[in-house]
Amino acid sequence: MTTAVYVGWTGRGNLGDDAIADALLHHIPGVAPWHVPTDPTAFAGRLLAGAGVGARRRTVLLGGGTVVGRRNWRMLLAATGALLARRRPWHLIGVGVEDPAFQGRNSFSDKDELRRWVDVCGWFDRITVRGPRSRELLASVGVDAEIVGDPALLHTPIAAVEPKERLLGLNLGYGDDLWGHDHDRVLDETAALVRQLAKENWSTRLLVVNLKDLSFATECARRARVDAEIRIATTVSDYMTAVADCTVLVAERLHALVLGAAAAVPLVGLEYQPKCGDFLSSINSAERSLRTDAVTTGALIEHVREIADHRDMESATLATHVEVLRESLLEEVAWIRNRLSADLVVGSAP
Incomplete structure (x- = not known):
């Protein structure tokens, strides 16, 4: 089985990103017990601790969240591919795409950023996204994607609960x-x-x-x-x-x-x-x-x-x-799980 490293905004007190990681890692074995650090200093520290050893045998599992179309995530994935996980294909599920129509004061995107992701998307086995706007944005730069929903939808209620009035x-x-x-x-x-x-x-x-x-x-x-x-x-x-x-x-x-x-x-x-x-x-x-x-x-x-x-x-x-959507997500995690188990590798990431 190929070992995957998980890339996501985890361990920062953000319920959504932790919920995505918990859901995916529950369904997909073979993921390394450590996650790729998103902070540059922590990333360098992980390398100094020896994480680069075995990079040719590792692939990537990119968690959901709004990552595509953001410059900081593109740079993180490039560094990960060069130093920590060099096997292809990589895998992702239910990602969100940054909409350039929104320009925040601390934005990591601009009107040309999404085009820079076309090659990055080619590193992945297939592209699945959170919703219709994400699919539309990728289609605008020539990337085909399938809607499967947000991976956190894999969580289910513990038990049926009677709603309160008002x-x-x-x-x-x-x-x-x-x-x-x-x-x-x-x-x-x-x-x-x-x-x-x-x-x-x-x-x-x-x-x-x-x-x-x-x-x-x-x-x-x-x-x-x-x-x-x-x-x-x-x-x-x-x-x-x-x-x-x-x-x-x-x-x-x-x-x-x-x-x-x-x-x-x-x-x-x-x-x-x-x-x-x-x-x-x-x-x-x-x-x-x-x-x-x-x-x-x-x-x-x-x-x-x-x-x-x-x-x-x-x-x-x-x-x-x-x-x-939950059924689509379950089909997708089964696909990724089978791909990792079969060790289908077609090259090395840049």
């Missing part, structure tokens, strides 16, 4: 930047949502999936002037438990949405970057995506009320769409 799950948090560059506005609109729903006998559970986001939860509760529950849920099991009995989920972090969908909790997305809309489109919920530069309390209340009025149907429909 319990809003609310997640706030974003990465390097967001549409509109103004998160204070998002706090105002969501706080007004919580305050209005409280008048209608709703309760709110603020779900914190990254400790960096705790201040957003506390500030939202303060502005709403209600006694909202704040739940720290930085692991998959904790989050799935915390979200399972919510009537409706309104979430900003991408993988708060992904894992909410995996738990079949009807949801509304606060689209802080295009990747959130990409995911929601993959589960036929594009209409539930509200960009952070345009979201209003009124729109949020309308979505929440509509979902709550048809909660069972919304949940069943969501579960059906998720199950289709």
Whole structure:
């Protein structure tokens, strides 16, 4: 069996990237017990510790996340191919593609970056992506891709849970930047949502999936002037438990949405970057995506009320769409597992 090294943004307190790694490594044996460091200093330290030995016998398993179309990931993969894993083919599953339409203040992309990925995509056995926008972006530079969904959808609920009446799950948090560059506005609109729903006998559970986001939860509760529950849920099991009995989920972090969908909790997305809309489109919920530069309390209340009025149907429909993607993901991990087991190697990475 070929040994693979895992490349992903793991071990940094980010629920989504850790959830992807946990899901994939559960299904794919033969992956080295260490992951490729994403920090240059740690990468150099791994080399000095002898990780370059055996590079010709290793391939790569690239986890999901929005990696394609970002300069920092392209450079990391080039270094990995030269020094740590030189066997082909490489493997990936359900990656996201950075949309050049979004130019954040700390962006690792530009209008020409995606074209630089055409050769990199050729290092992989096949290309599968998170959603339709990712596939469209790759098609624009001549790369064919198949939609299989976000790998974190491989996680399943531990047990069936009866949803509570009028319990809003609310997640706030974003990465390097967001549409509109103004998160204070998002706090105002969501706080007004919580305050209005409280008048209608709703309760709110603020779900914190990254400790960096705790201040957003506390500030939202303060502005709403209600006694909202704040739940720290930085692991998959904790989050799935915390979200399972919510009537409706309104979430900003991408993988708060992904894992909410995996738990079949009807949801509304606060689209802080295009990747959130990409995911929601993959589960036929594009209409539930509200960009952070345009979201209003009124729109949020309308979505929440509509979902709550048809909660069972919304949940069943969501579960059906998720199950289709989950089957595609399982087929893809089986393909990768078989390729690694068969030791089908066609060359060496640059």
